[in-house]
Amino acid sequence: MRPSLLTSFFALVLCVSASAMDDYKLGPLSQENPSVPKGKVIAMTPIADSKVFPGTTRDWWIYVPAQYTPEKPANLMVFQDGHDYVKTTGNWRVPVVFDNLIASGDMPVTIGVFINPGHNGSYKPENAWRVSNRGKEYNTLGNAYTRFLLEEVLPQVQKDYKLTENPEGWAIGGASSGAICAFTVAWERPDKFRKVFSTIGSYVDLAGGHAYPYLIRVHERKPIRIYLQDGENDLDNPYGNWPLANKMMYAALTYMKYDVKFELGDGQHNSKHGGAIFPEAMKWLWGDARK
Template identity: 45%
Template sequence: MTLEVPFQPLPVDQSDVRYAHGPDSTRRPGVPAGRTVEFDWNGSIVYPGTSRRFWVHLPAQYDPSRPAALMVFLDGRLYLDPDGEVRGAIVLDNLVSHGDIPVTIGVFVDPGARDGAAGPKQRNVEYDAFDDRYATFLLTEIIPQVAARHCITEDPGGWGICGGSSGGNCAFTVAWLRPDMFRRVICCLSSFVQMPGGNPYPELIRSVPRKPLRIFLQAGHRDLHWNEPARNWLAGNLRVAAALAEAGYDFRLALGDGGHNPNHGGVLLPDALRWLWRPLDT
């Protein structure tokens, strides 16, 4: 099937580009709003001494007698904000209502805070690490609280995870290390280059058997250090995309303009979710 894409002029200056949100990122007439419940979590074993909030969003079509798909969003408050760039709950409501994706419970998880104050240090500890701690944290501390209240599918093909910047490489790491649980991934402007020890994925992807993952990547022409030889966010994402292509993964790369901000990834979220949840044989 041929898909005709409407013409859009390319901006001349790539440094300060802003993308406009589409209709699926705003409340649409006739689409019932889902319900969002907020939780506090102060008893982490994986990250002792931290506190955080997380939110569970149930679309109006959720039926407790039928298992729902699951989508975890990192940097939960940012991705949930209805006036922000991503607007995750609004997008889920619109796509579920129109049958574009299955009924999906959204779990929006903030990074931890210490001594009652959030800060980048703990976020980087959790998101940039190349180990299974964050996956274990989700699977043993957060998702069980959701599953105790709501009906979630046990099929790993029905579980996804989404993040941006350091949250992008965290989402990739969770799925890479636990493909038995998470198989659909959205990574926006991922900070692969600031992972301790450097970006492990270009070599890893090529050197191990292909994993059952479907991966949507978003990168920016003017991401951090885009024209420098070291710690180049753009180059790091392109190297991961190239490795995925060479290894035969089911992946998609959306390359946009602008800098290191959530605008483009947020605008793309509806289409990323449609692509992510399309039937596995297409």
């Protein structure tokens, strides 16, 4: 093959490969189905009086499935960066997916809580990703965010809705820093949360999170079920290598015989892959709790 043709050939291969990477599509379970009962999404009054994170204000929402009845306590799933998950557009579309999976019996009746990180001060940026307290709340290890949920957020939910007291029925999920936050909540309080959905998790040294693979190996196994996702083209910067960090998490969890599933794709630091596999991830995560 002549050099010019060889160059063109490799350029074409690289172009095709680049276009194929991160090319994830949403499936039918992420699409609204007119024959499926639809739950309701309620915009809650912003939280502006936190004692755990004083001076912060945050938006949050609740999803209540159509099948919910007070006579039968519902399961619970909390999402960090709630604004991204509560939408019926975009990559997650949690209310749509929950409607479809609950109707088909592939997951139990589950109330969703979607909560944003807090912002300090009276001015709140239009872009919810730019709030000031996200890094502190999500990346910091310890029990502060867990206490915030258990002491300040969920009691408000329980005023109006009955939630199961079985920790196997409580799940929490997030992406990036929201993912390590979700894992931290379950790690700190497995007596409350025992299911974790983690995508593009920031298990790197943003605030000490790179210690988790080692902590997992030296602590007694906790009763947590974890679904991990990441992409080979995720971030690599001075704080760490995200694909490597997630592989180390999976290796540690596997070594300690946790109930864990890991999906590694070719994606970048976004929700394309996570959103595409979200319905199947929920089937797996709730597979031991279907009713």
